[in-house]
Amino acid sequence: MSELAKLQDFAPEKLVSDPARRVAEANQRTFDLMFSAQRLFLDEIVFVANELLDRTQTETHLFAEFISKLAGSHSVKDWRTLSAECGQHQIDFIRRDCDRIFKHGDRVIATTTGLLNVASRD
Secondary structure (H helix, E strand, O other): OOHHHHHHOOOHHHHOOOHHHHHHHHHHHHHHHHHHHHHHHHHHHHHHHHHHHHHHHHHHHHHHHHHHHHHHOOOHHHHHHHHHHHHHHHHHHHHHHHHHHHHHHHHHHHHHHHHHHHHHOO
16 A cells, blocks of 8 residues: 555544544444344343253154153164164164254354454454
């Protein structure tokens, strides 16, 4: 950038040190940070409640499926097949559950980073 362009980019309002304006901006940033943190906290509470409900429903469904298959099995071969199928269902459920939690963790980290970036701006 040339010296002339630097001089034309000069903003006199940035040099004026108005204490009332600076305090108002600091208060606004604090206010934004406080409410953004509160919203993030409430979002986390809702997420945990939804996850607990979803997990309870899934576990109940898997248990009911296990009981119905157990009642229908009449031989050792059926029991072996039953345990293999139900074990695979549990592994799949745990994998999906971990994937959801990791995706949520990524979202929380990104939101928190954005929140801190907004709070630290001048």
